[in-house]
Amino acid sequence: MTDSLIAKYNVAGPRYTSYPTVPFWNTEAFNRHDWQQRLTTAFAESNYASGISLYIHLPYCESLCTFCGCNKRITRNHGVEQPYIDTLLAEWALYCEWLPERPRIAELHLGGGTPSFFSPGQxxxxxxxxxxxxxxxxxxxxxxxxxxxxxxxxxxxxxxxFGFRRVSFGVQDYDPTVQLAIHRHQPFANVQRVTEQARAIGYTSISHDLVFGLPFQRPESIRKTIAKTLTLRPDRISFYSYAYIPWIKGNGQRGYRDEDLPTGEAKRELYELGRDLLQAGGYTEIGMDHFALPHDPLYKATQSGRLHRNFMGYTTTRTDVLLGLGVSAISDVGTAFMQNEKDVDTYQHRVLMGELPIQRGHLLTHEDSRIRRMILDIMCQFKTSWAVDDWSDAEWDVLSQKLDEFCMDGLLDYDETSLWVRPEGRPFLRNICMTFDRQLTRAQRTERLFSQTV
Structure with a gap:
């Protein structure tokens, strides 16, 4: 990949787990009544046919990993477990008491924080x-x-x-210097132990999370980390770009200097090295940041066109309702988004007072839904389509000029109604999606909102 392309496209941009992205939600037009009405409608239309998805946020960690951008609370006091579980169950009861029928759960994910912070009993x-x-x-x-x-x-x-067959283990990098910088001591022996235990119990999809672009990370650390990972043969691998956003996450992401981070061309080389090693090991790149072996459901969903992307990342299950329980959790009912309170104490207080802990939300317009579909298609299938009359002449002139640039750089092809991302364009998926992002275009700013795309 040429230095000029990296320099050109290395800008701040969304990861597109939703559209519109959270910073551009129209919170002023959002209200609880409309949210509940849209949720009830989507639930009634889809629960029996396909079920719903449920995400549960478990925010506690015993120590701070300084690379982490998740909503978390650091504590060694495990006395927090019981009251937090009590609150989750109370929040779930609030939903179930007014939903028109008993929910059918098609997808369930526990994220954090550190879900294994909680005891098996809890x-x-x-x-x-x-x-x-x-x-x-x-x-x-x-x-x-x-x-x-x-x-x-x-x-x-x-x-x-309880029916869980997928488990994901956070690894990041095995290099001691990198681990020290990000405050994540992660011995290979522990990863090997839990991977082998999960496989022996019967888990059918085991994932390892790796990150490139971390402080002090070099090609040799990527080589060694992936070599060790390949000996354990996880079914899928997440190979994420480090999202450096210290202006949002505060001092937790300032445990090292800016100059300690590989950026631009150096960071891209780390990704390309890791990608090549994973592909040589039999893994196929799925969408953005993910790799899977041919037997894994994520690979099969890609081949059949069923791959989906939401606030949990890439999934093989697509439902019309995704409910998020827990502090900061986000819900998606197709025509509306909602996020819970982001402070643990406020979240717990509101739930235990008998109210949904809604902090903010967004009601999707017709335009939002149309753009959302196109962005999802690009992120999941590397292609999208539209009707000729979806764009005014002025809008098409602006869009086609932007797409022409990608074409001249050899990253995509398009015609009047369709777009196809070339393999060379896949590292720039976020940039391609940004050309369709009306909210981003109108705002005309991305700095201090998003991480760099490269």
Missing amino acids: LRRLLTGLFQWADPTENPDFGWEGHPNNMTQEHLQTLYD
């Missing part, structure tokens, strides 16, 4: 309480995230017994 209590109000669909997709250093075989067995 996780068992959470899931028992959830399924008092709901039933799984016939072939559900349940997954969760764990920290290899505090995960036990009992954790893995407990969730397996």
